[in-house]
Amino acid sequence: MHAKYQILIDILDKIRSEVKASEPSYNKYNPISTDVEKVNQARAKAFIHLFLKVSFGILEFQEREACIADGTQDGGIDGYYINKDNKTIYFIQSKFRINEKNFEGKEIALEEILTMDVNRILDGETADEKGIEYNGKIKQLQREITELDNIGRYSYQVIILANLSGWTDSKLRQLTGGFATEVFDYEKTYTKLIFPMISGTFYNATDLNINIDLSNKNAGSKISYTVLTKKGECEITVLFVPTIEIGRIMNKYKNSVLKYNPRSYLDLEGKKVNTAITETIISKETNEFALFNNGITMLSDETLINEKIGQKNKAQLVVKNPQIINGGQTSYTLSRIYEMYKNTNVEEVFENKEVLLKVITLLDKNDEQGKIELIEEISTATNQQTPVIGADKFANDSINLKIQKVLFDRYGLLFERKRGEFADGIFHNYIIEKQIIERNLFFRMYYSANGNVDKGRQKKLFMKQDFVEETLDDTKKLDNAYFGYLCFRKLYKAKHHNQAVDRITYAKVRVLTLLHKPQKIEDYQKSIDDNIERFDNNWKNFYSKITKHSRYLISYKDKKTGEQKERSNFNPTKYFDSPELISDSKDYY
Numbered sequence: 001m002h003a004k005y006q007i008l009i010d011i012l013d014k015i016r017s018e019v020k021a022s023e024p025s026y027n028k029y030n031p032i033s034t035d036v037e038k039v040n041q042a043r044a045k046a047f048i049h050l051f052l053k054v055s056f057g058i059l060e061f062q063e064r065e066a067c068i069a070d071g072t073q074d075g076g077i078d079g080y081y082i083n084k085d086n087k088t089i090y091f092i093q094s095k096f097r098i099n100e101k102n103f104e105g106k107e108i109a110l111e112e113i114l115t116m117d118v119n120r121i122l123d124g125e126t127a128d129e130k131g132i133e134y135n136g137k138i139k140q141l142q143r144e145i146t147e148l149d150n151i152g153r154y155s156y157q158v159i160i161l162a163n164l165s166g167w168t169d170s171k172l173r174q175l176t177g178g179f180a181t182e183v184f185d186y187e188k189t190y191t192k193l194i195f196p197m198i199s200g201t202f203y204n205a206t207d208l209n210i211n212i213d214l215s216n217k218n219a220g221s222k223i224s225y226t227v228l229t230k231k232g233e234c235e236i237t238v239l240f241v242p243t244i245e246i247g248r249i250m251n252k253y254k255n256s257v258l259k260y261n262p263r264s265y266l267d268l269e270g271k272k273v274n275t276a277i278t279e280t281i282i283s284k285e286t287n288e289f290a291l292f293n294n295g296i297t298m299l300s301d302e303t304l305i306n307e308k309i310g311q312k313n314k315a316q317l318v319v320k321n322p323q324i325i326n327g328g329q330t331s332y333t334l335s336r337i338y339e340m341y342k343n344t345n346v347e348e349v350f351e352n353k354e355v356l357l358k359v360i361t362l363l364d365k366n367d368e369q370g371k372i373e374l375i376e377e378i379s380t381a382t383n384q385q386t387p388v389i390g391a392d393k394f395a396n397d398s399i400n401l402k403i404q405k406v407l408f409d410r411y412g413l414l415f416e417r418k419r420g421e422f423a424d425g426i427f428h429n430y431i432i433e434k435q436i437i438e439r440n441l442f443f444r445m446y447y448s449a450n451g452n453v454d455k456g457r458q459k460k461l462f463m464k465q466d467f468v469e470e471t472l473d474d475t476k477k478l479d480n481a482y483f484g485y486l487c488f489r490k491l492y493k494a495k496h497h498n499q500a501v502d503r504i505t506y507a508k509v510r511v512l513t514l515l516h517k518p519q520k521i522e523d524y525q526k527s528i529d530d531n532i533e534r535f536d537n538n539w540k541n542f543y544s545k546i547t548k549h550s551r552y553l554i555s556y557k558d559k560k561t562g563e564q565k566e567r568s569n570f571n572p573t574k575y576f577d578s579p580e581l582i583s584d585s586k587d588y589y
Contacts, residue, residue: 003412003435004190005100011197011430012046015053018061025065026373044096045070048079051092051161051184054193057203057252069137070094075128076115078161080141086207087154088351089145091118091179095162104186108162110175118477119177157182161189187409198281198425200254206254210317212266212305222305225352229372232364237303240290241282241317241357244350247338250331254424260299260375260396277333280353287352296327297333297378299371303361319359325375330355336427354512372396395419395439399487403442404471408528411482411521413437437485443467448506449484449513450477453576456506482516483524484509491533507576508539511585535589542588546575549584 016029031038031047045068052064058081079092089468093116097103116126121142127133148154158172158181165185172181187529196202222239250257280289302320324331341349360378361373394400400417407413414422414436425431433542437445440461448456455461472478487509516531518524552570557563575581 001101004194004408005103005412007412007431007435008103008189008194009043011194013044014429015049015061016042019065020061020383021063024045032423037431038097040098043098044094047096047161048092048094050193050197051094051159052079052081054196054202057085059252066140069135069141071135072135073128073132073135073138075117075121075134075138076112077121077138077141082144082148082368084248084575087150089154089156090159090162091116091156094160104163106163107158108164113160113175115152116176118156118179122156128551131284132461133353137248143213152244152426155180159184175433191405191409198430199415199421201256201259203253204256206321207210208249208257210241210249210319210357212239212241212245212315212317213313226363229374231370232362232367235303235361237305237359237361239305239357240354241333242350243353243355244338244346246296246331246355246357247334250335250406251338251342253333254332255421257322257324258328260325260372265587270358274329274333274336278337281334282349285352287354289353289355291331293355294327295357295358296331297325297360298327299323299325299375300359303359317359322359323375325378386387400439400471402469402472403467405430405439406478407442407482410478413482413485415439415442434489441488442481444506445450445484445488445509446477446481448509449480451510451577453503453506453510454573456509457503479521480513480517482521483528485511486524486528487512487532491536503572503576504539504543507572507581508536511535511581511589514582515585515589538589541587545588546570546584 005470019026019029020190031042033039048070049061052058052067058064068079069075076093077091079093081090081092083090093108093113094109095112097106117125117134119194120128121138122145124142125134126142127137156179158176158179160181160183162183162197163185164183167175167183169181172183175181184263187225193202222237224235224237226233226235228234241314277289277293280292281477298319300322301321302318304318305315306318307315337349338346362374364370373499395418400415404415404417407415412435414431416422416436418441422431422436426433443461444456446456447453447461491505491508512528512532512535513533516527516528547568547570549570552568553566554569555564555566558565
């Protein structure tokens with residue numbers, strides 16, 4: 001099974017496990033594992049959950065389940081969502097395929113789309129054209145629509161979660177009864193649903209609301225002032241906010257508000273800091289956290305604060321298009337604590353604990369490049385708790401974003417351009433670590449597998465790589481890199497566990513790629529499994545013969561004895577990048 005489809009299945013199964021055993025829908029989502037048909041039906045429903053979770057940030061299972069209309073007499077509507085923020089009502093038609101081949105190749109039948117009774121339902125009809133009553137979920141949808149304020153301002157959109165090719169927007173409107181339609185085929189599912197899910201970027205914040213407790217702020221809730229920088233004017237707002245609010249926000253938006261941050265959540269590297277944060281929140285009843293923590297720096301397009309919201313000792317902070325550029329570790333750790341206690345005593349755990357928040361509002365909205373440069377400077381200057389290493393500064397370069405997309409689309413491989421980028425996916429068991437390729441390792445495999453072993457051994461490749469966009473169009477070289485990576489993973493596990501990787505390993509990657517890479521990607525792993533042990537067992541003998549080859553022997557006269565002797569001038573660095581390696585390995589193996 002291809003890696004991307006397997007990730008999809010793992011996510012759907014994880015979603016199924018979110019339903020509590022006490023809920024009425026538990027058995028529907030968790031049938032006996034040997035009942036394949038019911039398991040597939042459960043995954044089909046979880047597929048709609050996935051769309052709702054990623055597209056609208058609905059984290060709670062039961063809230064999503066209320067939007068699932070799948071069943072008999074559903075008017076051809078498998079799910080729906082009323083988005084009160086953008087005033088749009090979504091009608092979902094889904095066709096989940098139970099194997100990879102069909103998921104990526106089989107299209108939805110037009111008859112299934114034509115069964116969608118969107119117009120009849122919106123017209124208030126309670127039965128289909130045959131006079132058979134719609135089910136309770138559809139009638140619930142109708143009730144929710146009638147209760148909406150300003151219904152005249154709402155628009156309607158059909159979402160098709162299935163393959164459907166060759167249809168223009170105007171033709172799709174005709175097919176769905178005149179409604180705007182968006183198709184999530186298999187490619188869009190992988191890029192717009194699966195990848196955001198495993199990288200924690202699945203819901204983008206536009207306007208964030210943060211509640212502030214003013215009860216102990218005798219001097220007022222905030223300090224605001226304007227500063228002039230070489231990138232233009234900025235307004236800075238500094239205030240203390242409840243840690244529970246940061247935990248709540250990060251639990252929902254995750255890495256979506258860390259896009260400009262040079263790294264994501266460092267689960268292992270930041271363990272000492274994360275543990276200290278957790279201890280201070282959980283074990284202390286007083287507000288030492290406000291003293292111990294350096295705080296959070298957030299970038300915003302617009303910042304508003306209202307201290308008159310009709311609640312005593314309360315205020316509300318509104319930030320538009322927020323991005324946390326410093327304090328990501330703090331924010332993410334607070335979200336983990338929030339997730340841990342949200343169904344028990346979360347208010348008690350976070351009570352009276354606050355964190356310093358500095359919101360920088362860039363007044364020049366048009367200078368995107370200046371914005372990015374300022375972010376880099378602020379991040380470098382303000383980070384103390386978990387240092388930003390040099391390579392982190394290159395994480396958001398456009399070429400690395402493109403490499404990430406290509407590797408995921410073609411191989412289902414997760415290129416970790418930002419440290420900790422996939423920590424959320426690992427934490428929730430959507431993925432496992434071996435599906436992630438560390439950023440420097442990709443470049444080492446690319447250069448080594450394509451005949452530049454010496455460059456593959458260089459340090460800090462991620463920082464100084466000279467990749468150009470056209471390189472990504474050479475699928476043969478990319479395939480070499482991927483095959484080389486699979487070889488490396490097998491070799492390193494077998495021979496070099498917990499040891500430094502030497503040039504020999506990279507040379508082996510090159511030779512294995514030359515000798516054993518099949519035409520089809522799906523055959524790569526089998527070829528490695530069939531050949532690598534024999535190859536590795538014979539390498540020592542092969543290498544020994546090469547170093548003693550006559551072409552590397554130089555005759556010389558011993559000055560003391562006058563005898564003619566021979567010595568080898570074999571240079572491994574030059575040899576591993578030479579044509580001789582190709583011919584010698586082919587002859588020997």
